[in-house]
Amino acid sequence: MIDRLTKGVKASMAIAWFYGVQNIRRSPFSVVNFILTPVSILFFIYLFGGARATTYGVVGGLVSILVSSSIIIETDAAFIRIILKVQDMFVASPASAVSYAAGLAVAELINGIAGVGLFIGLLAYYHPLAPLAVLVIAYACTLTWVSITGLGFLISSFARDPRDLWVYSPILTVMLSFVPPVFYPLTTIPSSFRFVAFLSPTTYAAELVRDAVGLSNTSVPLVSVGLLGYSLLLIMVAAKRTKWMER
Amino acid sequence: MRIALAEAIVAENLVKIYPNNKKALNSFSLTVPRGAVYSLLGKNGAGKTTFTKIIATILRPTSGEASVLGFDLKKQSHEIRRRVSIVPQESRPFSLQTPYEHILMFLIARGWSLSDARKRSREVLERLELTEYQNQICSTLSGGLKQRVVIAMASAAEPDLLLLDEPTIGLDPVARLMIWDFIRELVEQGTTIFLTTHYMDEAENLSDRVTIMDRGMKVLEGTPSELKRHLGETTSVTVTGRIGAEELAGYGKYYQNGSASRVFTSESRARELADYCVSKQLAVTLRPVTLEDLFIYLLGEAND
Numbered sequence: 001m002i003d004r005l006t007k008g009v010k011a012s013m014a015i016a017w018f019y020g021v022q023n024i025r026r027s028p029f030s031v032v033n034f035i036l037t038p039v040s041i042l043f044f045i046y047l048f049g050g051a052r053a054t055t056y057g058v059v060g061g062l063v064s065i066l067v068s069s070s071i072i073i074e075t076d077a078a079f080i081r082i083i084l085k086v087q088d089m090f091v092a093s094p095a096s097a098v099s100y101a102a103g104l105a106v107a108e109l110i111n112g113i114a115g116v117g118l119f120i121g122l123l124a125y126y127h128p129l130a131p132l133a134v135l136v137i138a139y140a141c142t143l144t145w146v147s148i149t150g151l152g153f154l155i156s157s158f159a160r161d162p163r164d165l166w167v168y169s170p171i172l173t174v175m176l177s178f179v180p181p182v183f184y185p186l187t188t189i190p191s192s193f194r195f196v197a198f199l200s201p202t203t204y205a206a207e208l209v210r211d212a213v214g215l216s217n218t219s220v221p222l223v224s225v226g227l228l229g230y231s232l233l234l235i236m237v238a239a240k241r242t243k244w245m246e247r
Numbered sequence: 248m249r250i251a252l253a254e255a256i257v258a259e260n261l262v263k264i265y266p267n268n269k270k271a272l273n274s275f276s277l278t279v280p281r282g283a284v285y286s287l288l289g290k291n292g293a294g295k296t297t298f299t300k301i302i303a304t305i306l307r308p309t310s311g312e313a314s315v316l317g318f319d320l321k322k323q324s325h326e327i328r329r330r331v332s333i334v335p336q337e338s339r340p341f342s343l344q345t346p347y348e349h350i351l352m353f354l355i356a357r358g359w360s361l362s363d364a365r366k367r368s369r370e371v372l373e374r375l376e377l378t379e380y381q382n383q384i385c386s387t388l389s390g391g392l393k394q395r396v397v398i399a400m401a402s403a404a405e406p407d408l409l410l411l412d413e414p415t416i417g418l419d420p421v422a423r424l425m426i427w428d429f430i431r432e433l434v435e436q437g438t439t440i441f442l443t444t445h446y447m448d449e450a451e452n453l454s455d456r457v458t459i460m461d462r463g464m465k466v467l468e469g470t471p472s473e474l475k476r477h478l479g480e481t482t483s484v485t486v487t488g489r490i491g492a493e494e495l496a497g498y499g500k501y502y503q504n505g506s507a508s509r510v511f512t513s514e515s516r517a518r519e520l521a522d523y524c525v526s527k528q529l530a531v532t533l534r535p536v537t538l539e540d541l542f543i544y545l546l547g548e549a550n551d
Binding site: 007010011013014015017018019022023026027080083084085086088089090091092093094095099100103245246247 | 305
């Protein structure tokens with residue numbers, strides 16, 4: 001069991017080094033791709049919204065970078081499976097679907113990590129972070145990354161052609177980053193409709209981060225459990241429905 | 248539990264029906280001895296890749312039984328995966344990574360230690376004459392070199408069974424010969440090779456046994472020599488230019504496609520046909536029959 005786990009982690013690290021570190025070394029501008037949109041939005045919020053609105057923008061930027069650098073696994077995994085046909089080599093090997101997907105997920109995160117660092121730095125600039133706040137932010141970020149990656153890998157396994165997914169990635173990014181209260185306060189939604197916002201896992205993450213920097217008075221235990229439950233649900237659905245072998 | 252040791256693959260009555268109701272394998276059975284090069288030939292869409300993917304545990308059969316290296320295909324796929332490796336049809340390496348990185352990553356993903364993986368990567372790169380390109384990103388390599396990178400990845404793992412699905416497509420003749428030598432070397436080291444190819448000379452030169460399949464079913468199986476004997480003739484005559492079917496019919500079995508005709512006949516009748524063609528100013532070549540002739544005869548709807 002321990003041996004299997006160790007080999008799984010090593011496999012994931014090898015894939016992450018191969019696809020994440022080497023990609024960013026040779027194509028460093030891919031980092032900019034993830035930063036550009038949230039930074040642009042933040043710029044306009046800063047121009048027209050003032051300091052308090054800017055902090056909301058920083059929270060939104062952090063969550064949206066995590067979303068975009070997680071959901072991208074959808075197109076990349078489909079490309080590797082359908083165009084390069086290299087996924088078949090992994091299927092016909094001792095490497096498991098979990099270690100393969102985890103390796104790709106870390107590789108994608110490596111592209112987004114500079115943006116995550118930038119936005120956490122900005123958060124700390126606007127609101128000094130207590131150790132507990134850092135833990136809550138780390139918890140929210142990790143579960144957002146895990147759950148959205150699971151969703152992306154699940155969707156990728158159903159694609160017949162990477163073109164199928166070109167449409168979904170931007171739609172999902174908007175549905176997860178811009179439609180729910182990620183860049184704006186949850187309280188702007190009428191209280192009777194707020195439950196709709198919690199259909200998106202990013203609402204939980206944004207609420208937790210906002211609470212950590214004093215922008216919200218949410219129930220941290222409740223929202224934390226909600227995010228954990230949502231993430232587990234997405235991971236379970238992904239594990240059950242993802243097509244590793246062909247049918 | 249391992250149930251067979253002398254055979255690398257035992258497949259019995261495999262059926263594969265895809266979700267779109269296309270029947271790719273129709274009660275297909277095959278036995279591949281260990282330590283052999285076994286080739287599966289057939290037209291496009293015959294079911295070769297489907298069978299290869301099933302044996303590699305990439306695809307589930309609809310029905311039927313199979314064991315790979317003594318392990319049950321359905322119940323012991325994890326054991327099979329530790330011992331097989333595949334070069335998928337039309338597979339390509341990643342653009343921004345080097346050949347060395349490909350092999351190293353794949354070996355570690357398969358459970359090798361870093362130091363062993365490093366050593367083995369260098370060995371395989373050298374054997375496949377890729378050392379010169381080992382630190383070049385793959386987008387800058389030619390198509391043939393890219394194909395060699397994928398072959399290097401799959402074979403580096405030292406599998407007991409290596410499945411090669413049309414591995415030499417896009418390679419120049421010199422590179423193909425090098426891959427053939429490499430395959431022979433792997434067999435000498437104890438690897439069983441299962442090959443699908445459209446190059447009949449490749450199958451003929453490399454294989455211990457060959458199966459020809461069509462529409463998901465086995466048409467013929469045997470050694471290359473046995474299969475050629477099945478044709479019942481010794482000489483193949485290729486005629487280029489306009490010649491009537493009635494003119495060819497008297498000489499033996501023939502196949503016509505546009506202005507190219509091929510006749511399978513005895514050596515003496517072949518010479519007579521050659522003389523006749525020369526007298527009519529038609530280009531003609533004579534040679535002993537090959538697997539390609541048999542393939543055309545069986546699957547190209549030759550006329551008797």
